[in-house]
Amino acid sequence: MPPSSHNITSSDLFTDYLVIGAGVIGLSIAKHLSDAGKECLVIEKQGLFGEETSSRNSEVIHAGIYYPQGSFKARLCVTGKHQLYNYCQQRAIEHKPLGKLIVATCSEEEEQLSLIESKAQANGVLDLERLSQAQVNALEPNVKSTSALLSPSTGIIDAHQYMLSLVGDIEDASNAIVYKAEVTGIEPTANGWTVSINNQGEQLTVQCRWLINAAGLHANALAELYMTDVPPIHYCRGLYFSYSGTPVFQHLIYPVPEKNTVGLGIHATLDMAGQVKFGPDTQYLDSIDYQMPVDKALAEIKAKWAQAIKRYFPTLDEQKLQPSYAGIRPKLSGPNEAAQDFRIEGPNEHGLSNLIHLLGIESPGLTSSLAIGEYVLQLIDQYES
Structure with missing residues (x-):
């Protein structure tokens, strides 16, 4: 009701x-x-x-990994994560602590994993686990990586x-x-x-x-x-694409964030039914606009996404990648700003x-x-x- x-x-x-x-x-x-x-x-x-x-978001329960030590984002995310899991359990709200893999695909990204782990520890996120290529393959056979960080306290929620x-x-x-x-x-x-x-x-x-x-x-x-x-205020739109067919992942899959970007890269999340979706990307707008791109613009975005996703999911079937929805983040930082x-x-x-x-x-x-x-x-x- x-x-x-x-x-x-x-x-x-x-x-x-x-x-x-x-x-x-x-x-x-x-x-x-x-x-x-x-x-x-x-x-x-x-x-x-x-x-x-x-x-209009990923419905992800974040662990508190990436944010500057002592910031509101770091402190409130780590505290709020525990509160949210407890609240969901008490109220029988659908949620799943699926865990997240942050995957490296080259030696430079492996160095970034170490920096990410250090930042997470400074924020009080002490449950990250470094996985070898073989361990990643055992958990997620469709993921290509050289190593990864497993965040077991990352999950999803029915918002x-x-x-x-x-x-x-x-x-x-x-x-x-x-x-x-x-x-x-x-x-x-x-x-x-x-x-x-x-x-x-x-x-x-x-x-x-x-x-x-x-x-x-x-x-x-x-x-x-x-x-x-x-x-x-800076309106930052993020697009999401669904991925049809049998679920290809059991965990959330995130690439190592590229340097000087405003997001976390085109990552894979799951909904409560296990369906995979990719996104969001980042595009600054002058006004609030939730319309998905169409025709040539959509084809160009889809091709760019496919290239990024294939870095960690090389068997991606581009035909299964379909536009889903858009969300807008109220950012205080503009393009190319910290x-x-x-x-x-x-x-x-x-x-x-x-x-x-x-x-x-x-x-x-x-x-x-x-x-x-x-x-x-x-x-x-x-x-x-």
Whole structure:
């Protein structure tokens, strides 16, 4: 059953905590607020939860391997991974700790494996295992490599089931989510914030003590309504291709990331049915556009992908490679710029009372979501104590 939908009525025009965005991050924050007995309201411009970045990704539970030591991405991913596995087990949410192979195909990439392993250890990821070529072949006969790193704590999750469970947690606490509610204005007040909303054609305002901007792709634009010096957002689209036929892998297969790239290379993941998909790639756009390329553009991308995939999967049948869907990541770094960390900022960072915003929440946002919700609750409690 879909979650219940609420319209804003005159009795709903004040809430202690207003969360903008019903993606996985906004839902996790509202779940933690609800668990703490706090009154909150979630507003979402789309017609359902998680219709953008949260539902257009690889659905991978990441281990926390690649990120700079001490960064939000490293700390929250490692913590969030354990929390997410526990939550899935408690709520019977479909997930599989399949494990991931990061495969090297030449001596230079083997050197990179050692650097990756060192970075993972610095982040507290201590379960990586170095595999020889023979060990890789025993696990994955279709993979070509000289060696690999096995990450046993990497897995996959049914993101829709997960978000549906978070919605249940929020509504079980008598808190609500309002869909088709687009923010049109944000103003500070003496005791909090006034947020103007277009709710299915009706112009309304909501008063709140605390405002949490978790609007994902739209968070930076909303931040410009209440502050200056907002970092620019960069829309980075990633395409996914399905691979038809009998599953060819049992694990997730990742190449060693190329130097100076914004992604992790064209990797192979699996869904809950065991079907293989490849992606994502990276393409910066000026606006949000989920349309898959067609005709000549699609053929060129497919040929480029096939060349990259064949480095570790030489028997790839290009006819089985079919366009599937696209997702967009809200990056704080542009083309040829160094990757940026999450920006999770409270009053001490931006100087505005009773406000927290979350900017640039891309991968590993899904894995980190419960840890992010917990962190936001801690920020609020620290400020209120």
